[in-house]
Amino acid sequence: MTRRPVEIDERLYERSEEKAAREGKTLTQVIESYLRDWVESGEPGTPPEEPSVPPEEPSAPPEEPAAPPEEPAAPPEEPAAPPEEPAAPPGEPGSPPGEPGSPAPKPPIREEIYVVRPGDTLVKIALAMYGDASKYALIAEYNGITDPWVIWVDQELRLPFTEIPEDIPETPRTGRRFQFPLRVTETPYFKFGDLYGSGSRWAGKPHPGVDMHEEKGASVYAIGEGTVVVNRQEPTGYGHYLMIEHELTTGVKVYSLYGHLAPDDESFTSPPVGFTIRGEDIVIGKEGETGQAGVPHVHFEVKKTDQLGLYPMINEYNLHTYFYDPYAFIRDPSNCYVPV
Numbered sequence: 460m461t462r463r464p465v466e467i468d469e470r471l472y473e474r475s476e477e478k479a480a481r482e483g484k485t486l487t488q489v490i491e492s493y494l495r496d497w498v499e500s501g502e503p504g505t506p507p508e509e510p511s512v513p514p515e516e517p518s519a520p521p522e523e524p525a526a527p528p529e530e531p532a533a534p535p536e537e538p539a540a541p542p543e544e545p546a547a548p549p550g551e552p553g554s555p556p557g558e559p560g561s562p563a564p565k566p567p568i569r570e571e572i573y574v575v576r577p578g579d580t581l582v583k584i585a586l587a588m589y590g591d592a593s594k595y596a597l598i599a600e601y602n603g604i605t606d607p608w609v610i611w612v613d614q615e616l617r618l619p620f621t622e623i624p625e626d627i628p629e630t631p632r633t634g635r636r637f638q639f640p641l642r643v644t645e646t647p648y649f650k651f652g653d654l655y656g657s658g659s660r661w662a663g664k665p666h667p668g669v670d671m672h673e674e675k676g677a678s679v680y681a682i683g684e685g686t687v688v689v690n691r692q693e694p695t696g697y698g699h700y701l702m703i704e705h706e707l708t709t710g711v712k713v714y715s716l717y718g719h720l721a722p723d724d725e726s727f728t729s730p731p732v733g734f735t736i737r738g739e740d741i742v743i744g745k746e747g748e749t750g751q752a753g754v755p756h757v758h759f760e761v762k763k764t765d766q767l768g769l770y771p772m773i774n775e776y777n778l779h780t781y782f783y784d785p786y787a788f789i790r791d792p793s794n795c796y797v798p799v
């Protein structure tokens with residue numbers, strides 16, 4: 460069987476430039492402003508050293524030269540969060556509802572790693588990850604952060620979960636498991652992390668998804684409920700592809716991408732951007748070979764915005780999107796989506 464490289468990212472930067480242009484900027488300006496945010500919201504001047512701070516010593520920005528808590532360079536969207544956040548009642552963070560007074564946090568059932576992004580504050584992260592801004596204190600305590608207003612971009616925070624996270628009250632978030640987009644899940648084609656061959660522009664770089672093949676024209680299913688955020692027909696690269704946004708029970712957003720789909724025709728029309736995918740039998744496309752495919756297959760990717768996957772890439776949708784092994788993602792029973 461062929462095991463050929465698939466040129467999927469041919470136009471990624473070009474599209475990023477197009478998006479930047481629509482916002483009246485150049486891609487360089489976007490990246491510059493991103494880097495500026497990075498420097499200004501994190502540790503000024505020493506980004507390369509940041510990743511080497513061991514997670515075991517999270518209180519360690521001791522060399523931190525110039526990040527006073529009053530740091531006025533915080534992004535404008537976060538003007539006055541501190542005053543609104545009264546200290547959490549003692550023992551409240553992390554305590555299960557049945558033991559309101561226990562000051563010793565229970566050992567977490569599980570942990571998630573959150574990578575700090577530009578504009579983040581602990582309050583914002585607590586709101587996104589726990590649905591409760593006051594949990595900022597839990598995150599600070601758990602990571603040994605003495606000053607909750609000093610965090611830096613790309614810092615890895617460990618988030619403890621002692622129970623199913625409380626969520627928006629009116630929506631009981633009983634999550635559902637994801638499914639594979641094709642009924643045939645094992646193929647000899649490119650796997651996640653396989654390296655592109657020497658003939659490719661991406662030579663030596665890892666394949667950020669998995670190539671699945673059932674047969675040309677086979678139904679491609681959404682992996683779970685969500686919203687279509689991209690439905691595009693490219694002459695090369697992904698060809699005809701869809702991206703669907705899903706929400707995990709943790710509140711984290713996940714994006715599934717299905718590439719090289721057959722073009723829409725009289726017999727089948729793929730769901731448009733904004734379409735809500737419901738149920739488990741929603742066909743979103745047909746296996747094809749549009750774009751840089753070579754042979755019929757579906758290039759399937761999963762990206763999580765909260766977790767460092769294979770490697771970070773700048774793309775048009777999110778400057779900090781991370782790819783994640785699709786097999787591992789689908790098979791992990793703790794990854795459940797919120798029905799929409």
Ligand SMILES: [Zn+2]
Pocket residue numbers: 465467649666668669670757758759
């Ligand atoms: Zn592929």
